Amino acid sequence: MLDTLSQDFPEHTPRPAGAPQALDGIRVVDFTHFIAGPFATMMLADMGANVIKIEAPGRGDDFRQYPPVHPDLGQGAPFLWSNRNKRSVALDLKTPEGLEVARALIATADVVVENFSTGVMERFGLDYESCRRANPEVIYCSVSAYGREGPFADRLGFDPIAQAESGFVSMNGYADRQGVRALSPVMDISTAMMAANAILGALVARERTGHGQSMEVALFDNAVLMTGYAALQHVFSGAEPQRHGNTSPDTCPSGVFEAQDGSFYINCGNNKIFQRLMAQVIERPELADDPTYATGRDRSARRDELFALLGEAFVKQPRAYWQARMRAAGVPCGEVRTVGEAIRSPEARARGLVTRIPHPAVGWVPNMALPIRYSHTPIADPVAAPTVGQHTQEVLRETLGYGDARLAALAEAGAFGAPSASAATTGALA
Structure with a gap:
């Protein structure tokens, strides 16, 4: 499954030895699962936070089983993508002992993050007010579907539903058919980014005021934001956004064109770019100065004839020929x-976006870097996502000072799951 990893992707280049980390010393207790929550906490882990992922014994986060699952890893590529640099603690929160350990960890935390269905953390007694009593300075982030309060708080939410209900789907695709969702979980990823930003802001505020706080990021709220400026365009004009396929309603010519050997995308975002395209790229200066093509609105009205003209020119040469000319002319x-x-492209390799990192079970696993480059506090070196409960003993010894007897008693009481699951996830107790 990973046979070509070594030849396709370079080994990760380590960060400078001894360089500080942006979130060094920040402890995050992570009760999240699937995508939006775990991706947010992974960003914090990449910045150097100590992220402790709380998982159900045995099965762990259900996202572990999203395909393709590597037989020797016991988890899939999507889980690896969203859970590096974390440590996993397996706790059965349905047992008093498991809850006791969770509360003890929260009492030491700077940040708690959860994305359970509304009401679950309250039933466990792990809601913000309960946590704040034990840890007044805690920062508590809830990632929800439609908010924790109000008439829709009980609704479940997943990325494609948010895409549909926000209007995002209605904007994408072609005019002669139904709108289409983005296959990438863009709402989950962007919600994760919002949550990470909210947590970072709260950490700065705590430094200034000494106070923690709760915060919430809702998938639906974020999805509406992700429709971009189309929402305010609608408010101004009263018109609904229309589907334009690969062309743009705002700029022209922007879209996909065919060269001899493949497709490429041009974005003529302003008049000067259009003029350079015509004069320098396809060598038609008379069109660059033609008053019938003077503005974006003029060009949009003549989109079909412009696309036909450009298509006739582009098909005569390969992509590399046109890309070199456009780069020289400053045409995106x-x-x-x-x-x-894309992940094997010269651009991705130059930026070190996809590398391979060591893994004890399979030798190497792929890794996708965050698009953040700090000059003084470089992102942490990636450590592959953990197995369920891989760090239970390590974390409880280190963070809570538990000894052998305490760990054995908790295991016996089922805090780490049934005895077979507990042994599998925490290892034999010394």
Whole structure:
């Protein structure tokens, strides 16, 4: 399954020895699962936070089983993508002993993050007010579907539902058919980014005021934001956004064109770019100065004839020929690639976006870097996502000072799950 990893991707280049980390010393107790919550806490872990992922014994986060699952890892590529640099503690929160350990960890935390259905953390007694009593300075982030209060607080939420209900789907695709969702979980990822930003802001505020606080980021709220400026365009004009396929309603010519050997995308975002495209790239200066093409609105009205004219020119040469000319002329242009082509592209390699990192079970696993480059506090070196409960003993010894007897008693009481699950996830107790 990972046979070509060594030849396809370089080994990760370590960060400078001894360099500080942005969130060094910050402890995060992470009760999240699936995508939006775990991706948010992974960003914090990449910045150097000590992220302790609380999982159900045995099965762990259900996202572990999203395909393709590597037989020797026992978890899938999506879980690896969203859970590096964390330590996993397996706790059965349905047992008094498991809850006791969770509360003890929260009492030591700077940040608690959860994305359970509304009411679950309250039933466990792990809601913000309960946590604040034990840890007044705690920062508590809830990632929800439609908010924790109000008439829709009970609704479950997943990325494609948020895409549909926010209007995002209605904007994408072609005018002669139903709108389409983005296959990438763009709402989950962007919600995670919002949650991470909210937590970072709260950490700064705590430094200033000495007070923790609770915060919430709702998937639906974020999805509406992700429709971009289309919402305010609608308010101004009363018109609903229309589907334009790969063209743009605001700029022209912008869209996909065919060269001899493949497709590429041009974005003519203003008049000067259009003029450079015509005069310098396809060598038609008379069109650059043609008053019928003077403005974006003029060009949009003649989109079909412009696209036909450009298509006739572009098909005569390969992509590399046109891309070189457009780069020299300052015309934004890019190849239309598959995902596999993109992650193996010269641009991705130059930026070190996809590398391989060591893994004790399979030798190497792939890793995708965050698009954040700090000059003074570089992102942490990636450590592959843990197995369920891999760090239970380590974390409880280190963070709570538990000794052998205490760990054995908790295991016996089922805090780490049934005896077979407990042994599998925590290892034999000394």
